[in-house]
Amino acid sequence: MSQNTIAFIGTGNMSYAIIGGLINGGFAPNNIIATNRNAEKLAKVGNDFGIQVTNDNIKAIDQADYVVLSVKPQMMADLCRTIKDSGIAYQDKVFISVAAGIKVARLQEMLDHPVKMIRCMPNTPSLQSKGVSGLFSNNTSEQEKQFATEVFSATGIVTWLSEEDQINDIIAVTGSSPAYVFLFLEAIEQKAKELGFNAEQARELVQQVAVGASDMVAKSPDLSISQLRANVTSKGGTTAAAIAHLEQQNLTQTVADAMDACIARAQQMEQEF
Ligand SMILES: NC(=O)C1=CN([C@@H]2O[C@H](COP(=O)(O)OP(=O)(O)OC[C@H]3O[C@@H](n4cnc5c(N)ncnc54)[C@H](OP(=O)(O)O)[C@@H]3O)[C@@H](O)[C@H]2O)C=CC1
Numbered sequence: 001m002s003q004n005t006i007a008f009i010g011t012g013n014m015s016y017a018i019i020g021g022l023i024n025g026g027f028a029p030n031n032i033i034a035t036n037r038n039a040e041k042l043a044k045v046g047n048d049f050g051i052q053v054t055n056d057n058i059k060a061i062d063q064a065d066y067v068v069l070s071v072k073p074q075m076m077a078d079l080c081r082t083i084k085d086s087g088i089a090y091q092d093k094v095f096i097s098v099a100a101g102i103k104v105a106r107l108q109e110m111l112d113h114p115v116k117m118i119r120c121m122p123n124t125p126s127l128q129s130k131g132v133s134g135l136f137s138n139n140t141s142e143q144e145k146q147f148a149t150e151v152f153s154a155t156g157i158v159t160w161l162s163e164e165d166q167i168n169d170i171i172a173v174t175g176s177s178p179a180y181v182f183l184f185l186e187a188i189e190q191k192a193k194e195l196g197f198n199a200e201q202a203r204e205l206v207q208q209v210a211v212g213a214s215d216m217v218a219k220s221p222d223l224s225i226s227q228l229r230a231n232v233t234s235k236g237g238t239t240a241a242a243i244a245h246l247e248q249q250n251l252t253q254t255v256a257d258a259m260d261a262c263i264a265r266a267q268q269m270e271q272e273f
Pocket residue numbers: 009010011012013014015035036037038041057070071072073075078079098099100121122123124175176
């Protein structure tokens with residue numbers, strides 16, 4: 001992988017996962033700089049991955065070729081103001097924003113310059129190199145896009161989007177969706193405890209189901225997910241009873257509605273921030 005320097009500004013849950021994926025993928029720790037205003041979180045990412053850390057955002061940006069903006073959307077304007085007011089030359093750097101709900105044009109307005117900008121929508125399984133990153137850019141070179149592809153490929157799979165609005169769709173499909181899966185697993189775990197399994201057993205059983213079912217999806221590309229479900233469901237049996245209940249409760253429509261709510265919130269954030 002080419003050895004540009006990347007600065008992660010605001011290294012919380014998401015950047016921690018990306019950096020973990022990069023280190024697993026062989027990216028040189030010396031070429032990664034992380035910042036955080038929270039000293040404890042900063043020390044942890046430095047200790048866990050052996051990368052450079054500083055609480056000085058401007059110093060980190062000054063040293064970097066690529067700058068990942070990774071604060072919460074509501075904090076982005078403040079962060080950009082400090083960059084803009086710092087006096088450093090940031091106009092030729094490539095910025096990568098992982099923030100939901102802030103479009104390229106608005107980020108450029110916040111930075112008061114038409115900087116090169118890539119929007120990226122990653123997800124937290126990046127930490128296990130099993131992430132998905134949706135990328136969009138309309139003002140970077142092929143070489144810069146190639147570098148972003150290499151970086152995010154180290155954390156899982158990468159898909160380039162031709163329209164910026166598709167970022168909101170991919171938030172619903174891959175950015176937020178690990179949380180839907182976790183909620184489903186939490187529900188099974190909770191009921192397992194109510195049935196009398198202790199906390200340790202419940203966690204182990206649910207975890208194994210999650211890993212086993214995911215592996216079956218990943219390792220059976222010729223079987224549809226619906227076929228994998230059918231293979232568990234004996235006619236007139238126990239699974240059929242459980243699935244019939246979920247279907248009566250409109251699980252499929254509920255999930256679709258949840259994804260629409262996700263997209264609607266991203267669109268609303270575009271007006272707020
Ligand atoms: N979490 C996820 O699954 C995903 C998140 N994203 C996007 O990633 C971005 C970050 O999310 P996430 O990692 O979950 O958030 P976190 O709050 O975990 O991380 C952001 C970190 O940045 C710190 N911070 C805030 N402002 C500054 C600043 N000016 N200088 C230095 N550090 C600062 C925060 O400190 P403090 O703790 O004090 O607030 C916090 O520790 C968001 O924009 C989100 O939309 C995208 C895809 C998935």
